[in-house]
Amino acid sequence: MDSEAAYQFSLILTEYLSKLKHRPRHLVAFVNPHSGKGVSKYRRLFFTCSSLNNLILGKGSSVYEKKVLPLFEEANINVKTIYTKYANHARDYISEQSLDDYDGLVSVGGDGMFSELCHGLLLKTAKQAKLDMNDPNVNLMRPNLRIGVIPAGSTDAIVFGTTGYNDPITSALQIIVGESVLIDIATVHNEHGFVRLMATMFSYGFFGNIIQQSDNWRLFGPLRYDLAGFCQFLLNSSYHTELIITQPPEKCNSKILINNIDRYLFGNSVKRQDPLCKQDGEKSPDNQTINDVQSPLSRQIKREGQYRTINCLNMPCRCEKSKYGMSPSVHIGDGSFDVVLVKSSWRLDFFRFLHHVAKDGRTIDDLSNVERYRATEVIIRPTINRRNRLGNWACDGELITANEVRIRAHSQVLNLFASGIRLDQIKKINEEVSK
Incomplete structure (x- = not known):
């Protein structure tokens, strides 16, 4: 392509972009310069204070x-x-500074950086609305700003999921282009009050x-996770635990069938014709809260026993x-979110x-030592x-301290610059995994 054709193509793209009403013009990007390296906190402190900081990125x-930045500049987006x-650092900035001049926030890093933006934005909105976050029944409010996520971490579960x-x-x-998808966030309370927000996964036992x-x-950097995992596997610890699981209405508790892509979306076990959730991340009315999603059809079940690990997954x-999660x-x-219980068993079963x-991950329900439940809340x-x-x-x-935990889902309270997952992507993922 010669320079004249490239220039004309650029003009056409600029014209089309200018017609997109919901695309951002002003963003603030938070970049974790050490993401994806597994750098220890002591080495990170040294890099921050050292003149080598510009050389070791x-x-x-x-x-x-x-x-990323060159694309933003070409699209005439002003970025701080x-x-x-x-x-x-990002969480503190969002909490303390005015964001009125921005159309959105951008996280550049791993899931930890996204968590900082998520906490900063949702807690700032809750504070402005004078919500009592220590109340386990609090209903979160959706912020006006969207969050964009640029994957640059050791794990990028948010980007994979959205x-x-x-x-x-x-x-x-x-x-x-201003893509938009609404996602659930869960509040986590212990016996004293609010602890954290959950965007991806909560774990008790093995993974914790x-x-x-x-x-x-x-x-040891990222290798430390493999070493710690091997040690925990050998220990084979289990914990006697009682759970109270609140399940969603039956109409949204469809059987999980990930491989039947003609009827189900990847990341979506709800039937397409369901009036509540027609598609993955579909926008709900602005005044909808989790209480609107629950109904008299919701029911509680109790489970008690010895468990190797208890996991709650929002993604x-x-x-x-x-490959599948x-x-x-x-x-x-x-x-809603998934509760995955892995009962105490021989090491071979846990392996x-x-x-x-x-x-x-679609096949773990076939294992005799695994139970999975769809829930709106769990104690x-x-x-x-x-x-x-x-x-x-x-x-x-992130580690937390608690003797008892209550996790409660909040429907579509966070808006992301993301497209969601489409059927053609499911086929591609299936092909990649089958290789």
């Missing part, structure tokens, strides 16, 4: 400066860029123990080590569970006595 800075210098890809350019283009143990081995949680059919915008999660209550010690709790990769 992680995946976040490289992806943003080389691939903030390179985060400490944990919760676009179907793990590609920075695809995500940048979806931000530029891995995070706790790996925090002591940061010197499929796909990543490089899990642990919950491929969880809906990202219907006010089968881990193998199924890695190779094909997790471990038995505490001298003989039984507590396992570790982790929410979106």
Whole structure:
């Protein structure tokens, strides 16, 4: 293509972009310069204070400066860029600074960076609305701003779950044209009050123990997770726990059938003709809350026993080590999440569970030691006595302290610059996994 043709093509694209009413013009981007490197907090502190900071850059800075920022500039989007210098830097900025001049926020990094933006924006909105976040029955309000996610981390579950890809350019283009998808967020309360928001996964037991143990081995970088996982597998710990699971109305509790793509969307176990959820992440009325989604048809069930791990998933949680994720059919915008219980068993049985999660998460329901439930709320209550010690709790990769936890879904309270997942992507994913 010669320069004149390229110029004409550029004019046409600019004209089309100018006609898009919902595309952003002003953004603030938060970049984690060390994302995707598995850098320890001590080395990160050294890099921040050292003149080598400009020479030793992680995946976040490289992806943003080389691939994403040039696209934003070509699309005439004004971007204020903030390179985060400490944990919760982005969250603090969002909480303390006015965002009135911006059309959206952009997270450049992994799921941890997205979590900072999610907490900052939703908690700022809750504070402005004078909501009591320590009340487990609080109904979150949807912020006016959207969040864009540029994948540049060790795991990128949010991007996989909302676009179907793990590609920075695809995500940048979806931000530029103003794509929009609404996702659920869950509140997590312990016996004292509000603890965190859950965007992807909450875990008690095995996976929480891995995070706790790996925090002591940061010197090993990303390898620490594999080492901690191997140690926890050998320990084979289980925990006596009682659960109270509130299930959604029967009409939204369809049987999980991920491979029947003619009737079901990937990441969506709700039938297309369902009046509540016609498609993945479909926009709900602005005044809708989780209470609008629940109905008298909701029911509670109780489970009690010895469990290796208890997991609540708001996203499929796909990543490089899990092609489909642990919950491929969880809906990202219907006010529910999946509860996956793995009962105490022989190491071989638990290994089968881990193998199924890695190779094909659709098949874990076939295992005798696994139970899966669709829920709008769950109370997790471990038995505490001298003989039984507590396992570790982790929410979106961060450890929390609790003796009892209550997790409650909030339907479509966060708006992302993303397209959702379409049927043609499901076929492509199936083909890639079958190779």
